[in-house]
Amino acid sequence: MKTLKFKPLVLALSVGMYTVVETSTNASPIVGAELRIVLSEQYRSMIEEDVEEDVEEDVEDDVEDDVEDDVEDDVEDDVEDDIPMDTQDNLVDAFEDQIIMSLDELLEDSDGESTYSDDWLVLADDEQLNALEQQGYSIISTEALKGLGSNLVKLKAPSSFNISKDNPSLALIDSIADVNHVYQLAGRFEPPNGTSFHYNQLLPALSSQQLRLGMIDTSISLEHETLSGANIKLHNVAKEQYSQVKDHGTAVASIMIGQKDGFTGLLPTAQLWSASVFFEHKQQAKITTAEYLVKAIDWMIxxxxxxxxxxxxxxPNAVLEQTVQKACDNNLIIVAAAGNQGPNSKPLYPAAYECVLAVTATDQKHKVYRRAARGDHIDIAAFGVNLLHANAT
Structure with missing residues (x-):
């Protein structure tokens, strides 16, 4: 069992783990992994095929087949000669990225866990970053993590797409690497079942607490009347072309710090730092990634x-795990949902990490919610069924 600090506050925050019912306050409320797709040669071939098809359409009525072949070869040679190799590579890379986005497909590792891309994530300090470059890794991007005192590095995966095969070279520089796993919201919205409750009917509001609270969730509706007077600092971590979502974050924020006539959150005078990490994805609806979670936790620190x-x-994700541990070492208390995949679910993360307080849900009769996770890693069971909250509009 993990040590519980600030027990009343942790109990209060645990309500955010499961927003089970869509009820209104009459206010507007996935280390080593082989990935399946090897892209470069496929898409080079696709580009050539497109050129060939265009030429055929233009000349097929006027020339014989052998002339068509000559024209096709000449066009391809001219295109390749005119464009520098670096530019060609950049075009292919951009084309690969566009194909991935247009197909809207998530990848998978060998365990069947979803990943957002075939890139690797690495936590490295400046010296380790230089060592990565000297090892010959192709670095896509680097972002300084001020809270963690490290860098989040995105590497282009080698052709093997297998982290375990390259781990010896990474171990030489003491770096942790993993793929960019996908994470989903743990709360479920279901029709009301019985009486709905204000959470402060079950646990009195801690109205006098002046606390610095954090929430890593969807974005929130700052204009919502239950939150319009709240002290909220919003940080948009997810910068995808897909639209942001606000429903879940608005609901959780209202329970934590919301206030209006007839409705009071648990900590209405607290300050809230809200990191928006979720975005709409056609394949799996609302998702976030290990990359975004690392950046959000760093911001909280x-x-x-x-x-x-x-x-x-x-x-589980090695990069996220190291980030979480560093956060705990910096005295940041992380309260996370155990998950709603049912009583036989395997442990889910970040809740199952040792220093994280894992919360499962109970109803007002103190019975465990039927879909709530169980296991030795669970630290707290808190109310999470039929709770009133704000609906985002």
């Missing part, structure tokens, strides 16, 4: 947040 609520769950 840099902002000196006391406790952070994470109502999300997914597979």
């Amino acid at each position: 840099a902002e000196n947040v006391d406790v952070v609520n994470m109502s999300l769950a997914g597979p």
